[in-house]
Amino acid sequence: DTAVSQTPKYLVTQMGNDKSIKCEQNLGHDTMYWYKQDSKKFLKIMFSYNNKELIINETVPNRFSPKSPDKAHLNLHINSLELGDSAVYFCASSQEVGTGNGYTFGSGTRLTVV
Amino acid sequence: SQKIEQNSEALNIQEGKTATLTCNYTNYSPAYLQWYRQDPGRGPVFLLLIRENEKEKRKERLKVTFDTTLKQSLFHITASQPADSATYLCALDPTGRRALTFGSGTRLQVQP
Numbered sequence: 314d315t316a317v318s319q320t321p322k323y324l325v326t327q328m329g330n331d332k333s334i335k336c337e338q339n340l341g342h343d344t345m346y347w348y349k350q351d352s353k354k355f356l357k358i359m360f361s362y363n364n365k366e367l368i369i370n371e372t373v374p375n376r377f378s379p380k381s382p383d384k385a386h387l388n389l390h391i392n393s394l395e396l397g398d399s400a401v402y403f404c405a406s407s408q409e410v411g412t413g414n415g416y417t418f419g420s421g422t423r424l425t426v427v
Numbered sequence: 428s429q430k431i432e433q434n435s436e437a438l439n440i441q442e443g444k445t446a447t448l449t450c451n452y453t454n455y456s457p458a459y460l461q462w463y464r465q466d467p468g469r470g471p472v473f474l475l476l477i478r479e480n481e482k483e484k485r486k487e488r489l490k491v492t493f494d495t496t497l498k499q500s501l502f503h504i505t506a507s508q509p510a511d512s513a514t515y516l517c518a519l520d521p522t523g524r525r526a527l528t529f530g531s532g533t534r535l536q537v538q539p
Contacts, residue, residue, distance in 0.1 A: 317470075346526060354514065356471070356529040369526050403470050415461060415473030416527060 316340050319404050319419035326394055327427055334389045334422045336404030343408060344368075345387035346416070347379060350401040362387055394426045430454065433517060433530040441538050446504040448533045450517030453498060457519035460493055460500050465514045465532065474515075475502075507537045 317338045326332050338345060346369075347359040360379045361369040367379070376392040387404060401423050405416040432451045440446050450460070459478045463471035477484045477493045477500065484491045490503040504511050514534045518527040 355531050358526045361526045418470030420470050
């Protein structure tokens with residue numbers, strides 16, 4: 314009955330590889346997000362989708378590409394991984410974006426690039 | 428530029444006391460502000476929302492105030508317990524941006 318689930322929880326990969334992180338929410342929310350938390354624990358918005366439409370695309374390298382096949386899923390694909398991509402990536406969802414409803418976060422994916 | 432500032436130093440208090448955490452922001456006009464709790468290795472968990480026309484909000488042992496003139500929110504935990512030990516994040520949505528911007532968080536340690 315997990316509300317927002319991400320897979321995998323841990324991901325260790327070599328520089329230059331391509332990897333994907335999957336996210337699913339069963340809350341019926343219409344907006345989903347990807348956040349990156351760096352080593353200093355600072356959470357930064359990367360992307361947000363509302364009903365499968367991209368509404369926020371922060372200054373993120375083109376190597377990062379989100380994909381939303383339906384409003385319950387938002388996956389993150391990363392090409393040509395670099396050392397600096399190592400971080401914890403959180404998926405989140407909310408209902409009625411802009412109204413102040415709280416976000417529900419997944420438990421995170423710890424990505425380590427070696 | 429827009430900033431959200433939380434005290435980066437850890438806050439250590441004794442069990443039973445009231446913990447007060449501060450969130451200051453500049454160059455925003457938020458319609459609301461939210462507080463989250465994050466435990467190590469976990470995602471943030473939503474605690475409270477306060478809107479710009481509300482001065483104070485309470486939920487059990489938690490109280491949040493919002494002063495749009497001072498551009499500051501205070502988060503209080505009364506009768507604190509060791510289980511309250513965690514990092515607390517404030518977050519707001521800059522007008523029209525439609526996604527939360529988070530502060531860097533303040534780590535609270537409640538000593539038994």
